[in-house]
Amino acid sequence: MSMKRLRDLSIKWKMVFTITVVSMVALLVAGVLLFSYEYSAVHSMMEHDVEAIANLSAANSTAALSFDDPKAAEDTLSAMAAKPAIELACLYDNEGRVFAAYYRNGQKEQLPEHPGPDGFDRNSRKLSLFSPVKIKSKRIGTLYVQSDLSQLTDWLKAYAAVSGGIVLMNAALAFVLASVLQRPFLAPIVGLAVTARKVSTNKDYTLRGEKQGDDELGFLVDQFNEMLAQIQERDKALEEARLELEQRVEARTRDLKEANKELEAFSYSVAHDLRAPLRGIDGFSQVMLEDYGTQLDATGQDYLQRIRKATQRMAQLLDDMLNLSKVTRVNITLKEVDLADIAKSIIEDLRRHDAKREVEFIVGKDLCVKGDAGLLRIVLENLLGNAWKFTGKQPQARIELGMTQIDGKDTYFVRDNGAGFDMTYASKLFGVFHRLHSAADFPGTGVGLATVQRIINRHGGNIRAEATVGKGATFYFTLPG
């Protein structure tokens, strides 16, 4: 099982798994320790057995060896048959010659040619012992006894089977017990998890975890419930605040719309109503100049001319104001519009109007946008008109209309190399009646850019300007359509 899958296991199975593994490991360790102890005990017991038999046989063989009676010695050795583990035994005389031998099941096996040093042969894979044969302290020969380890291997097998069975049984028992006993620990946690999931999926903060005891888990459930209560309360407060805010915004919007409407109606009627008397003043001034001009001296005629110019300027101002209010009121009808076409016709008009000037126009490609044709014409009229106007003192005037990508958005621009303006005042550029140049230098009403901004905004776009005094200005605008 991979670590990842282990991590994703439910806490219940983690706990059951852990307990089972821990108990198995503990048992295995105990088993191994016990095994190693038992192994050495059994081994030394077997050595002891072989030693005892060897000592007995050695003692019983002394006479046979003394009186040179191999038959009698073989008789003595054949008593080894009582111990089936003993494979072979052999008696050497003092010269190291084989005197008598015993083979289990009569099968002849390789005898050590000469007796080795007394004691167990640690190099042998079996249990092999060289034991001295003595009469009192006098040595008369050597007895060799070799035992197989079948007893040990049998014991090993039995031990492995029994301990394997115990470990497996223990694992099963641990598994069952852990599965049963985990409940008091985990039921509150699982309950909490279920509640938490319900809360987060249903967004229902009225739910509460069930407390089952006064332990740490109970405390956790309490804290969880407390948190839910707090969230619920905060939600309620938030909802109330939101409702109140909504009502307030609604009221404000209503007020504002009303005020705006009134204001627009007012400015429209003012502009409209002011036009009539203005037309009177201009008309009568013209009549007076034509019919009674001869009766006035040059100064009188000049005054009348000034009156006419002022009224005409005021009429223009009123027209612009009406335009501005119209821009905010008319419905926008979106259509495919080619800005290049509009620009070309505007430029033609401007040239016809002021045929003396030499201005270079550059109109880019791909200038098709979605917008209201009439309103966009007003935009271009203003921007191109401004550019025309502010390049008036530039002998090599150049005006450019194009499109570029800024921050991944299609951005249109009108660029000129005219008077430019100080960027400090850029924020005031689009305000109504704000003019950065004197009327004497560049004539204008200060309403145009405000109108432009309003139109662009109504199309969901933005407009801004960049300029350097004496080097020209660029107006960037977007039209999301």
Next chain:
Amino acid sequence: MRATRISLLLLSSFALSFALTSAIAEDSVEFKIKAGFLYKFPQFVDWPPEAFGGAKAPLIIGVLGDDPFGDVLDKTVRDREVEGRKVVVRRYKSAQSAREAHVLYIGLSGEQLASSIKALEGAPVLTVGENSAFNKDGGAVRFVVRDDRVAFNINPEAAKRAGLKIRAQLLKLARIVDDQGE
């Protein structure tokens, strides 16, 4: 006729001497083994404590009657010890004087043998002999040749009467006989 008889005698004596020399050669090996046995028996026999004068008293191997060993026996036991006792060889003229021996080889036969064993009665002496009547006469250990090997018959009863204990190991090597020599 006479000459023929002499020559025959000569011939036969010549042949006899030939046979004798080979017999002597065989005998010497046989008696070497027997001498070794005489020295080894004590290692498997227990004497009563009063059989020895003291802890350091020597173990006496005695020869009564004909001595077939010559110096072989003396050579065999030279510088040997049994359970811390020096082993000595003594030759006796009479059974009475031989009562001090621990192992006694009796080279007698017939009436002489029977009376000697009788004279040793009650003494802790392990009697050893070769005569076919040795066991019947009350001797304890009799050398025999079985399967071309020097072997021995033991009469445990006789040993017991002498106050000796013969260990089972030794008995195992011997043919056990009773007072009838069977």
